[in-house]
Amino acid sequence: SYELTQPPSVSVSPGQTARITCSGDALPKKYAYWYQQKSGQAPVLVIYEDSKRPSGIPERFSGSSSGTMATLTISGAQVEDEADYYCYSTDSSGNHRGVFGGGTKLTVL
């Protein structure tokens, strides 16, 4: 079955740039989406269609995709950005089957 691979953890100091990657064979043809999940809360969409930011999401969140890798970048990470981040995409079967990456714990301290 299709898989998306993320690093388990990323750690930065406040104000630094955090980059979280997501690799998958179908990403050249399928969009990547990114979700932030804080402890005990439902996930929140932070990036859709590789690089678009929903209203209300701070500008420091950006996304990009090249080849088989999508990247979430948090420029000037804040303490409140500490959370789990999940990428999501669909496989190339044409049957609209989704998959989440394993998640990346972002620590900002």
Place this chain on the structure above:
Amino acid sequence: QVQLVQSGSELKKPGASVKVSCKASGYTFTSYAMNWVRQAPGQGLEWMGWINTNTGNPTYAQGFTGRFVFSLDTSVSTAYLQISSLKAEDTAVYYCARELGAYDYWGQGTLVTVSS
């Protein structure tokens, strides 16, 4: 405003069944697909599948066939997840999420605990 409100926590014994509801408001229910996502304790998000809110046609992810059933009642803008023959490993938070490409709104999650 858009809201997805899920039913409350459930404590069930192994072998029992559970039905989780997800009531939508603030938008046209049939304009968005509804997806279901599982999160076991301390684990990541797992895509369970989705249901076409126009046709009622469900699609299940691998590992969620047989005991898992998605259904709708469009008259009350509500999606349902039913799990039968519950096992301890079904203990998790279950989320509904509306989709139009992205999952832009999520329910608050329903904790299902399976324990004897």
